[in-house]
Amino acid sequence: MASRRTLLRTAAAGTAAALAAGRMAAPALAQGGAARTLRFVPQGNLASMDPIWGTSVLSRNAGLMVYDTLFGIGADFQVRPQMAAAHAVSADGLTHTVTLRPGLRFHDGEPVRARDCIASIRRWSKRDVLGQRLDLLLNEMVAVSDERLTIALKRPWSGLTWALGKAGANICAIMPERVARTDPFTQITEIVGSGPYRFLRDEWVAGSLAAFARNAAYQPREEAPDLLAGGKPVHFDRVEWRVMPDAATAAAALQNNEADWWEAPLPDLLPVLRGNRQIVVETINTFGAFGVLRFNHLNPPFDNPAVRRALFPAVDQEAFMQAAMGTDPALYQIPAGAFTPGTPLANDAGLEILSGPRDVEKARQLLRASGYRNERVVLLSATDLPNLQAMTEVAADVMRRVGFNVDLVAMDWGTQIQRRTNRGPVEQGGFSAFCTTWEGLDTSVPGSHQPLRGNGAGAWSGWPTSPRREALRDAWFEATDPAAEKRIAEALQQAVWEEAPFIPLGLQRPQQAYRRGITGVLKGGPSLFWNVRRG
Numbered sequence: 001m002a003s004r005r006t007l008l009r010t011a012a013a014g015t016a017a018a019l020a021a022g023r024m025a026a027p028a029l030a031q032g033g034a035a036r037t038l039r040f041v042p043q044g045n046l047a048s049m050d051p052i053w054g055t056s057v058l059s060r061n062a063g064l065m066v067y068d069t070l071f072g073i074g075a076d077f078q079v080r081p082q083m084a085a086a087h088a089v090s091a092d093g094l095t096h097t098v099t100l101r102p103g104l105r106f107h108d109g110e111p112v113r114a115r116d117c118i119a120s121i122r123r124w125s126k127r128d129v130l131g132q133r134l135d136l137l138l139n140e141m142v143a144v145s146d147e148r149l150t151i152a153l154k155r156p157w158s159g160l161t162w163a164l165g166k167a168g169a170n171i172c173a174i175m176p177e178r179v180a181r182t183d184p185f186t187q188i189t190e191i192v193g194s195g196p197y198r199f200l201r202d203e204w205v206a207g208s209l210a211a212f213a214r215n216a217a218y219q220p221r222e223e224a225p226d227l228l229a230g231g232k233p234v235h236f237d238r239v240e241w242r243v244m245p246d247a248a249t250a251a252a253a254l255q256n257n258e259a260d261w262w263e264a265p266l267p268d269l270l271p272v273l274r275g276n277r278q279i280v281v282e283t284i285n286t287f288g289a290f291g292v293l294r295f296n297h298l299n300p301p302f303d304n305p306a307v308r309r310a311l312f313p314a315v316d317q318e319a320f321m322q323a324a325m326g327t328d329p330a331l332y333q334i335p336a337g338a339f340t341p342g343t344p345l346a347n348d349a350g351l352e353i354l355s356g357p358r359d360v361e362k363a364r365q366l367l368r369a370s371g372y373r374n375e376r377v378v379l380l381s382a383t384d385l386p387n388l389q390a391m392t393e394v395a396a397d398v399m400r401r402v403g404f405n406v407d408l409v410a411m412d413w414g415t416q417i418q419r420r421t422n423r424g425p426v427e428q429g430g431f432s433a434f435c436t437t438w439e440g441l442d443t444s445v446p447g448s449h450q451p452l453r454g455n456g457a458g459a460w461s462g463w464p465t466s467p468r469r470e471a472l473r474d475a476w477f478e479a480t481d482p483a484a485e486k487r488i489a490e491a492l493q494q495a496v497w498e499e500a501p502f503i504p505l506g507l508q509r510p511q512q513a514y515r516r517g518i519t520g521v522l523k524g525g526p527s528l529f530w531n532v533r534r535g
Contacts, residue, residue, distance in 0.1 A: 036236055036237040037239070037240060038518075038529065039240050039242060039258070039260045039261070040241050040242065040259070040260065040263070040527075041241075041244050041250045041253065041254070041259050041263060042061070042210075042241050042243060042264075043057070043264035043385060044245075044382070044385045045058070045207050045384055045412055045414050046059070046210045046241060047206060047412075047417060047418075048417070049063070049188075049201075050063075050187045051063030051067065051169070051170060052123055052128070052170050052171075052188075053186070053187045054417055055450065055460065056169070056417055060169045060526065062199070062212075064171065064195070064228070064526065065199075065212050065239070065529055066191060066195050066197055066199045067173035067195045068173075068194050069164065069165050069171060069173065070083045070084045070161075070164050070165065070172065071083075071084060071162075071165025072226075072227065072228030072229035074227050075522075075524040075525075077441075079161045079162045079165045080165075080229040080230070081101075082165060082221065082228065083104060083112070083174060084098050084099065084101065085102070086099040087161065092156070093153075093157075093158070094153050095150055095151070095153070096151040096152075097148065098117070098148070098149050100112060100113075100147045100148070101219075102147070103219050104219075106193065106194045107192050107193060107215060107217075108176070109217075112174065113146040114146055114148055114149035115143045115146075115149075116175065116176055116180065117149055117174055119177040119181055120173065120174045120175050120180040121134070121151075121164070121172060122180070123175075123180045123181075124170060125138070126184040126185075127184045128163075128172070129447070129448055129449070130159070130163035131163065131172065132455070132458060133447070133477070134151075134163060137153045137154050137157055138151070138152075138154070139152040139153055140152050157477075159477070167227070167525050168438075168441055168442035169450075174194060175188070179192060194215075194218075195232075196220065196234045196530050197213065197215055197239065198213045198215050199212055200213055207243055208242075208243055209241065209242060210241040210243075211240050211241070212241075214234045214238070220232045220234075225520075225530060225531040226522075227522055227524055227528070228525070233530055234529075234530055235531075236529075236532070239529050242259060243384075245383075247265070247266040247269060251265065251266070254273070254513060255273075255279070260514060260515050260517075261513070261514040261515070261518060261521075262512065263512055263527055264512070265511065267325050267328065270328075270511060270513075273513045278516050279514070279515060279516065280515075280516055280518075282511060282512065282523075284523050284524075285439065286524055287340065287343075287439060287444065288333070288340070288439075288440040288507045289387075289440060289509075290336070290437060290438045290439070290442075290443040290504070290507055291320060291321070291324070291437050291507070292437070292438065292504060292505060293433060293502060293503040293505060294433060294434055294435070294461065294462050294501075295432070295433050295462055295500070296432050296461075296462050296463070297462055297465070297501070298423055299432070300373075300425075301404075301432070302433065306369070306370035306371065307370045307371070308500035309370075309497075310366035310372070311363060311500075311503060312353050312354065312497070312500070313358065313359045313360070313362040314358060314359070314363035314398050315354060315503055316358050316398075317334040317336060317504070318334055318506070319394055320391050320395075320435075320505040320506055321508065323391060323393065323394045324388075324390045325508050331509050331510070332507060332508055332509060333507040334355075334506040335351055336507055337349070337351045337496075337504060338449075338452065338504060339444055339445070339449070339489060340440040341507045342507070343444035345444060345446075345485060346444075346489075347493060349490035349493045349494055350494050351493075354503075354504065360398075360401055364403050372403070372404075376426055377405060377433065378409055378426040378431050379395060379399070379407065379408050379409065379431075379432060379433050380409055380416050380420070381393070381409065381410045381411070381434075382413040382416045383410045384412045385413050387510070389410075395433070395435055396408045420434065420461040421461065437508060441525075446473045446476040446477075446489065451501060451502040452501065453469065453473070454466025454467070454468070454469040454470050454499075462501070462502070464499070464501045466499055466501065468495055469492060469495050469499070469501070472491050475488050476488045476492075517534055517535055518533075518534060519532070519533055519534075519535070520533050
């Protein structure tokens with residue numbers, strides 16, 4: 001571990017020195033119409049433009065450009081109408097009536113109708129963690145007219161509009177009815193939304209470029225921009241996502257004004273970027289990214305909870321966080337239990353399982369007693385996302401020291417999210433485990449906490465089954481006061497230690513960097529491309 005971190009620091013130091021001395025050659029990027037083009041370096045490769053099919057942050061960020069949502073979450077985390085002009089709830093709390101804003105049109109010129117919204121909600125509800133609750137509570141959805149729909153529930157649910165307007169994966173993206181009829185477990189092929197940008201599919205080169213054009217027909221709300229709520233004014237004719245897996249290339253592009261905004265700077269390069277007076281370095285997503293080691297519960301060896309639990313004594317959260325984020329304590333937070341550190345439901349119940357002294361020998365003993373038979377563990381690594389790759393290499397090292405037969409399989413992020421859908425054994429192209437992050441807002445409460453779910457085939461990749469966790473989650477939805485919510489959160493955390501659906505690795509607090517001439521970047525949530533302007 002120490003030697004690997006030393007190598008990373010040495011490589012970063014060499015890159016930093018070259019940048020500071022002006023010796024690093026900038027990549028040759030087209031700058032035609034630069035004043036009206038925003039040049040963005042995303043955290044990785046955009047592999048899918050379907051924000052409902054998968055949970056990738058990249059797909060979500062691109063989806064928020066192309067698609068709009070009925071409601072939106074503001075910086076105060078209150079939900080407000082977005083595509084909706086009005087929203088009313090019946091006296092018994094069972095019927096929600098949504099009236100659409102006039103003039104909404106898809107990118108193909110067709111008007112947005114209530115039936116488009118209903119088809120989109122139905123598709124989303126099969127994949128999203130809160131959408132599945134709507135699916136459970138839903139009585140019926142009816143298009144009263146082209147402009148109005150009703151959602152009738154079996155029981156009141158005050159969180160419905162939050163679910164329809166949340167920023168976390170999966171967003172309830174409104175699509176044309178013909179597109180929304182696509183099986184939710186199959187990616188869409190037609191990218192047509194009604195949002196502030198159009199996706200330029202003909203220019204899409206996976207691993208290199210994704211381009212978006214301003215939707216000239218888009219009519220933003222009149223309110224001031226407020227994350228996903230309020231107006232979404234667009235000040236660029238074009239946004240180019242330039243994929244640059246090499247951190248030195250991305251840093252040089254930003255330093256030399258060949259790029260405007262870098263979403264995921266390598267932590268070791270932050271001092272160099274801060275030293276450039278033309279660059280702003282700051283935290284955009286204040287809730288951070290919650291790291292997890294996720295297991296496949298369907299196949300050996302991690303179908304056995306004793307095998308999963310064996311890893312707890314050996315997991316050093318600080319080693320994972322420093323590998324991913326460097327040694328600056330401002331860039332990560334530990335210890336981390338089942339919920340996002342620093343949020344109201346984070347608690348200490350049983351936390352000593354990860355915060356106490358580490359004991360690899362105890363982990364070895366637990367693994368020997370678990371019945372593990374030296375099955376091959378296929379651990380997936382995303383080579384083009386440095387923070388995930390770093391955590392995965394730490395996980396591989398820990399597993400090998402404990403006694404697992406680890407096969408570390410390297411691939412790009414797009415390939416990994418495809419492989420994570422394979423439920424078969426490793427001999428048939430399946431997987432055993434992977435490291436990833438979830439947005440801290442999503443993992444702050446049971447309702448939107450995908451890794452916590454235990455709903456089997458309907459769960460996130462790994463597909464655990466846990467009636468206990470599902471019952472506690474349902475109880476949280478019905479809780480009437482913060483004290484009850486806290487008790488439920490503590491019980492859920494204890495269940496995580498006993499059932500090990502995942503292992504918390506810590507909270508990353510990544511920073512972003514952009515040219516000082518770029519203004520209006522909205523803070524508090526994901527990377528958003530409205531309200532941003534040059535100068």
